[in-house]
Amino acid sequence: MSQEPLLKARGLYKRYGKVTALNNCDFDLMPGEILAVIGDNGAGKSSLIKALSGAVQPDEGEITLEGRRVQFSSPLEARGEGIECVYQTLAMSPALSIADNMFMGRELRKPGIMGKWFRQLDRPAMEKFAREKLSELGLMTIQNINQAVETLSGGQRQGVAVARAAAFGSKVVILDEPTAALGVKESRRVLELIRDVRARGIPIILISHNMPHVFEVADRIHIHRLGSRLCVIRPQDYSMSDAVAFMTGAKVPEAAEVAA
Amino acid sequence: MSQEPLLKARGLYKRYGKVTALNNCDFDLMPGEILAVIGDNGAGKSSLIKALSGAVQPDEGEITLEGRRVQFSSPLEARGEGIECVYQTLAMSPALSIADNMFMGRELRKPGIMGKWFRQLDRPAMEKFAREKLSELGLMTIQNINQAVETLSGGQRQGVAVARAAAFGSKVVILDEPTAALGVKESRRVLELIRDVRARGIPIILISHNMPHVFEVADRIHIHRLGSRLCVIRPQDYSMSDAVAFMTGAKVPEAAEVAA
Amino acid sequence: DSACLITKTDTNPFFVKMKEGAEAKAKELGVELKAYAGRIDGDHEGQVAAVESCIADGAKGILITASDTKAIVDSLAAAREAGLLVIALDTPLDPIDAADATFATDNFKAGELIGQWAKATMGEGAASAKIAMLDLGISQPSVDVLRDQGFLQGFGIDLGDPAKWGDETDPRIIGHEVTSGNEEGGLKAMETLLAKDPDINMVYTINEPSAAGAYEALKAVGREKDVLIVSVDGGCPGVANVKDGVIGATSQQYPLDMASRGIEAIAAFAKDGTKPVPTEGKDFVDTGVALVTDKPVEGVQSIDSAKGAELCWG
Amino acid sequence: MSSDSKAATSYEEGLTGASEKVAEFQEKKTALGRLQHWLHVTPSAVPMIVLVAAIIIFGWASPNFFKAVTLSTILQQIAIVGILGCAQSLVVLTAGIDLSVGAIAVFSSVLMGQITFRYGVPAPISILLGLGLGTLMGLLNGVLVAYVKLPPFIVTLGTWQIILSANYIFSANETIRSSEISEVAPALQFWGHAIQPGGVKVLYAVFLLIALVAILAYVLRHTAWGRHVYAVGDDPDAAELSGVQTKRLLTQVYALAGLLCAIAGWVMIGRFGSVSPSASTGQLGNIQSITAVVIGGISLFGGRGSIVGMFFGALIVGVFEMGLKMVGTDPQWTFFLIGVLIILAVAVDQWIRKASA
Amino acid sequence: MSSDSKAATSYEEGLTGASEKVAEFQEKKTALGRLQHWLHVTPSAVPMIVLVAAIIIFGWASPNFFKAVTLSTILQQIAIVGILGCAQSLVVLTAGIDLSVGAIAVFSSVLMGQITFRYGVPAPISILLGLGLGTLMGLLNGVLVAYVKLPPFIVTLGTWQIILSANYIFSANETIRSSEISEVAPALQFWGHAIQPGGVKVLYAVFLLIALVAILAYVLRHTAWGRHVYAVGDDPDAAELSGVQTKRLLTQVYALAGLLCAIAGWVMIGRFGSVSPSASTGQLGNIQSITAVVIGGISLFGGRGSIVGMFFGALIVGVFEMGLKMVGTDPQWTFFLIGVLIILAVAVDQWIRKASA
Numbered sequence A, B: 001m002s003q004e005p006l007l008k009a010r011g012l013y014k015r016y017g018k019v020t021a022l023n024n025c026d027f028d029l030m031p032g033e034i035l036a037v038i039g040d041n042g043a044g045k046s047s048l049i050k051a052l053s054g055a056v057q058p059d060e061g062e063i064t065l066e067g068r069r070v071q072f073s074s075p076l077e078a079r080g081e082g083i084e085c086v087y088q089t090l091a092m093s094p095a096l097s098i099a100d101n102m103f104m105g106r107e108l109r110k111p112g113i114m115g116k117w118f119r120q121l122d123r124p125a126m127e128k129f130a131r132e133k134l135s136e137l138g139l140m141t142i143q144n145i146n147q148a149v150e151t152l153s154g155g156q157r158q159g160v161a162v163a164r165a166a167a168f169g170s171k172v173v174i175l176d177e178p179t180a181a182l183g184v185k186e187s188r189r190v191l192e193l194i195r196d197v198r199a200r201g202i203p204i205i206l207i208s209h210n211m212p213h214v215f216e217v218a219d220r221i222h223i224h225r226l227g228s229r230l231c232v233i234r235p236q237d238y239s240m241s242d243a244v245a246f247m248t249g250a251k252v253p254e255a256a257e258v259a260a
Numbered sequence C: 001d002s003a004c005l006i007t008k009t010d011t012n013p014f015f016v017k018m019k020e021g022a023e024a025k026a027k028e029l030g031v032e033l034k035a036y037a038g039r040i041d042g043d044h045e046g047q048v049a050a051v052e053s054c055i056a057d058g059a060k061g062i063l064i065t066a067s068d069t070k071a072i073v074d075s076l077a078a079a080r081e082a083g084l085l086v087i088a089l090d091t092p093l094d095p096i097d098a099a100d101a102t103f104a105t106d107n108f109k110a111g112e113l114i115g116q117w118a119k120a121t122m123g124e125g126a127a128s129a130k131i132a133m134l135d136l137g138i139s140q141p142s143v144d145v146l147r148d149q150g151f152l153q154g155f156g157i158d159l160g161d162p163a164k165w166g167d168e169t170d171p172r173i174i175g176h177e178v179t180s181g182n183e184e185g186g187l188k189a190m191e192t193l194l195a196k197d198p199d200i201n202m203v204y205t206i207n208e209p210s211a212a213g214a215y216e217a218l219k220a221v222g223r224e225k226d227v228l229i230v231s232v233d234g235g236c237p238g239v240a241n242v243k244d245g246v247i248g249a250t251s252q253q254y255p256l257d258m259a260s261r262g263i264e265a266i267a268a269f270a271k272d273g274t275k276p277v278p279t280e281g282k283d284f285v286d287t288g289v290a291l292v293t294d295k296p297v298e299g300v301q302s303i304d305s306a307k308g309a310e311l312c313w314g
Numbered sequence D, E: 001m002s003s004d005s006k007a008a009t010s011y012e013e014g015l016t017g018a019s020e021k022v023a024e025f026q027e028k029k030t031a032l033g034r035l036q037h038w039l040h041v042t043p044s045a046v047p048m049i050v051l052v053a054a055i056i057i058f059g060w061a062s063p064n065f066f067k068a069v070t071l072s073t074i075l076q077q078i079a080i081v082g083i084l085g086c087a088q089s090l091v092v093l094t095a096g097i098d099l100s101v102g103a104i105a106v107f108s109s110v111l112m113g114q115i116t117f118r119y120g121v122p123a124p125i126s127i128l129l130g131l132g133l134g135t136l137m138g139l140l141n142g143v144l145v146a147y148v149k150l151p152p153f154i155v156t157l158g159t160w161q162i163i164l165s166a167n168y169i170f171s172a173n174e175t176i177r178s179s180e181i182s183e184v185a186p187a188l189q190f191w192g193h194a195i196q197p198g199g200v201k202v203l204y205a206v207f208l209l210i211a212l213v214a215i216l217a218y219v220l221r222h223t224a225w226g227r228h229v230y231a232v233g234d235d236p237d238a239a240e241l242s243g244v245q246t247k248r249l250l251t252q253v254y255a256l257a258g259l260l261c262a263i264a265g266w267v268m269i270g271r272f273g274s275v276s277p278s279a280s281t282g283q284l285g286n287i288q289s290i291t292a293v294v295i296g297g298i299s300l301f302g303g304r305g306s307i308v309g310m311f312f313g314a315l316i317v318g319v320f321e322m323g324l325k326m327v328g329t330d331p332q333w334t335f336f337l338i339g340v341l342i343i344l345a346v347a348v349d350q351w352i353r354k355a356s357a
């Protein structure tokens, strides 16, 4: 490809005591694409995207966004650059309501004096918005939008996190196993949502263990193995079996097979 | 079927404030079978198995194990009856090591005086056992068996929980979405493990959103909708599409279709 | 040469002045002074640790106001064994000969004086007085008990067990409350006792700060004029309060004097081993106590607030 | 070769026509059920019930208790603990704890007094300086907790000692007498004034406390900042990941707590008349405010509870103390019974919550 | 019709021949890296380093500090706080806190003394009774925490007051003199005896402390019960779900803490000679032991830290206090500096941990 990557990483290392989570890892995300990242459990996928989104600082290596060298010291900085991320651990405040969580850090205030001077929150507006986004995802079993997040089922929680990222991401949306806990219907909606987001011109990084889904939506697939990028393939060039064989070490890709 | 169910529930109710998680729910597990439970997110699957394993107490309804009426006031009591459960939230102590977690509550002691009088733990034995069980599951990326559980990747953690339940369950093994965070290879191992457990004559309750896997291993499928059992089907009688249609409310099963 | 001063706390102005007196004298005589204090009132362990530190540090003598007069005896015996001169200040030890010398006022006597004064001032009314007792703390340290029981003795009330307060049965006592010896505690205790019986007309207080607190509470309900407050200590703010009519009478003590005489004694001991001798007819060196009031009564010796202000500390 | 991916997900066609209704179940509508639900969603209700029960019992046991003057005395006795409790509540909601509240209050009052009397600064300016310096002490706590990432307990254990001894050192243990203050700098005693509707005195300080509780309740419930306080207390990592500026927020919370403590210090001057560095609030203010906070149902693990609950918690303690003394319990037994009642109050609270869960 | 399920998972045939090796990476082997790793896996190392640094600094600042007698004095001064710290460590590891430790210690010592002197019971039996009653007080805490499910802070805040006032009431504020005890019941003073190798007195109490620390370190590290303590502190729900009898364990922990406090009470008699109900350990023991625990690197959120760290924590405080006194610091300045040093010690600890993470 002749285009410059939107988000690029070179030579990332991340060590936790004895454990090496990232081992000279490279990464490229092209503008407007859906890039899937696949790999065994513990291969270092989450560590990679945490490094990209500022949640951890890599020991070595550099990251560039739109050609500029960036160094995020917190997820908030990454968010300021328009990188929105759904972490595997979801990052929700259990005791707060769904609406509170969706708008955390970008709350809506009442119009007029109450909002401006007394900084009062516009709860009805936030609740309405939250309900809409959840309905878009097909999460119809949530009975009460003011429920505390801790009372949601695992899947419902994941749905809320995905809805939040999709609603607010502006430059890059990163999803770490967004459908892991979701049901058939809800997973399907997430895939549709991912396509919608790309249609808005925003590239997406999707980590998933669900091969059929990955092959269905991804433009390119980054295969991660033992802490670094093994190869990048295009779903139309390889079968799912090949991809699985690569990531588990059953087959070794030829150098030429790597999609630039 | 003429057999008596091993584990049976009738008319379970569980309400959380405004939310009704179980709504007159029935349940049957036959000896030696793999029973899958499927349903939308928030349908009440986890609530059901929590009620069965003593983690929550239902508001109404009765549960019988091997024909005896039982009322578990804690998971420990259920475990005492041989019911081993992997919860969706995993139930691990994050700061403790993998081996510590696997043997929590049934630690091995050193042979001889050190074990008997000084109650010293037999760490090497526990570590060896833990490593074996993880290898059986194919979790080869765990580099250090003394790692704290909090430092494991999401999938590695899930693998540890499944390995624990499979190793110790004696009467019923309950798995709540055991493969949700697992990779292709690891999921496949879990399915094999489930078959191994059944081969030991122990029935299994498997909650999963992965239809192909459910249809591959289940003997019967309990379809859960809106807090109660909608129907029970046999995978050879229905297609996956039908099952999906039932659980999302797209189709309504005829009364006769319910497998007793 | 070095000397140690160990006080009960170093937050009470009484002990602060004691320290100042000791420091001034030590400087004059060229003695190095190290000051130690308990953490809170009644901090016995802190004092034991301080004694041990003094021994380890090779001091020549210890001046101590003991928090627990019985319990400290062992540690001080060890100090004397190690060749230190031990002088009890303000509070005699139990037994008193556990120290080489004692420079003290008699706290029971101090209480007795204000009791007698109060009784004489009230005259007829003393028989039907309603008395509020504002004490120090629920652990009842020895000064607390001595002053309280001295007051009751002077007022002519049966003490019950003189080793503790609170067991008296006389109906004139409306109640005992604890104050921690400061304004805040005095105020709260007074408010509470007033809620219990709004007709209180006589207030005993453990020290002058708590008396000031009690006065605020009385002022708040407009009764500051018709209630008699007595106290112990004789600090300058307290004497000023006697002058202003806040406190009716207070028993004045002389901590500066005790401390500087203590330092002198240690200096002398370091020089040639002489030990101080007790006051004639007593087993300790009495540094005296005087009743300060502007309304003297028959039969109780007293000085007026102007004289008190000359002698006051802090 | 993505044709096999099509096949792999073909079963999803079963989705066509899936129900789009939001799930709904009928609710129980019994009176008891509603009460339980109300108790559950109104965390401050339980301490309120305990409070009312306590008032009734003491009113029955002691004839003097039910007089307006007794009740106003209780209110004025809790004014300072209540304001410290506001500060403590904010900190505890972020899963912290502030042992230095009492020390900051006392030191601030000493600063206000000494700046006026020692350096001859006009009282209003000394008050502002005192409030500012109190805020700075809180800020120090905040910086150590948020940026140096030390546990709040140990930070404030340290600053408690530091501030309290600085207080003694700076003041040279000198008390400023009430009469001097009312002559020279009556502004220092502002909160000690009272209105007297129908002969019952109610201190300005009491109104201040009620106003502070109301304002903070609004802020915590209805502004983004308030929601962030809860989020940080709930799960700081999650809050950080989802876009709260955790460090800045924590610093603000501790600084605000410092300001509230300094206000409490100002109120102390009004209430006690004099300025004394050895006020027991310095030693006991932290335990007293934590007691109010916990009896009021705020979780020490952060993120749960309301400031109105704290207010009732402070009142419960005040009512117990006053009530026990009025029925004539001796101080040692009062201390004993308050211990018992602290445990009982929280046990009842816990029990009602469980019943309603 | 499960043939479509076959098709749906056909891609899994790619698994054949998957690698079966456990992943391994080369490790950094630099000296610094190893040191960091060692610090990281040895949580008690950091307080030890702080301790050694403190000793060196004070030894340099004060000529008398580096004498054997000074060091043995420090050890005997921390004996009681150290034993209370053992009790506190256990409780804190379960994510609890015990404010009643000092009160239990003092009341137990009073019980031992009064049972001997007031009721004429032989000393060894009174000691057993005292230990038993101390355990019961701890048990009360445990039952309230584990079964009534009240927050530990509030439970022990309550029992602290209850036990302390019971202590004053029961003892009638009477001190039992050292000379009486050594005549009638020398067993009470057992821990006050000393061996004198080379003229330096080392109290039995010091050996007891070291033995208790060693035993508890073994129990926590090498027995199932110890691992359960950590698990409960880490995540009580998870521990319960994975088969720990959480309630029983918590009760045992608090009861054992009570026993340790009662032992501390016995040691107090030996150390101070006399039995005094107003010993300030009753008031300050909790804060002192918590300080030792936290400086020793045990997390107040439970589940992390070691009892050996607590021991070093207690020593650090002892060394600071003694050192500051010996260089002639005035008491308020000593408190001030100890406040500063508490914060510094923990900051250094935190910093090293971060560097090595």
Ligand SMILES: Nc1ncnc2c1ncn2[C@@H]1O[C@H](COP(=O)(O)OP(=O)(O)OP(=O)(O)O)[C@@H](O)[C@H]1O
Pocket: A016, A017, A019, A020, A021, A039, A040, A041, A042, A043, A044, A045, A046, A047, A048, A088, B141, B142, B143, B150, B151, B152, B153, B154, B155, B156, B181, B183
């Ligand atoms: N905080 C940590 N401390 C120590 N080791 C860690 C930490 N976080 C991750 N690791 C280790 O780093 C490796 C990579 O973890 P990571 O979470 O990136 O894997 P992953 O590819 O996302 O796996 P999964 O698919 O299971 O989520 C794992 O071996 C894990 O044990």
Ligand SMILES: Nc1ncnc2c1ncn2[C@@H]1O[C@H](COP(=O)(O)OP(=O)(O)OP(=O)(O)O)[C@@H](O)[C@H]1O
Pocket: A141, A142, A143, A150, A151, A152, A153, A154, A155, A156, A181, A183, B016, B017, B019, B020, B021, B039, B040, B041, B042, B043, B044, B045, B046, B047, B048, B088
């Ligand atoms: N502790 C709780 N308090 C309030 N509501 C709860 C609680 N636990 C579960 N619920 C609600 O009960 C319903 C059923 O939840 P449950 O966890 O059983 O669903 P599930 O079928 O397991 O879903 P998933 O597939 O997403 O795990 C959900 O609507 C959830 O919000």
Ligand SMILES: [Mg+2]
Pocket: A045, A046, A047, A088, A176, B153, B154, B155
């Ligand atoms: Mg991951």
Ligand SMILES: [Mg+2]
Pocket: A153, A154, A155, B045, B046, B047, B088, B176
């Ligand atoms: Mg579930």
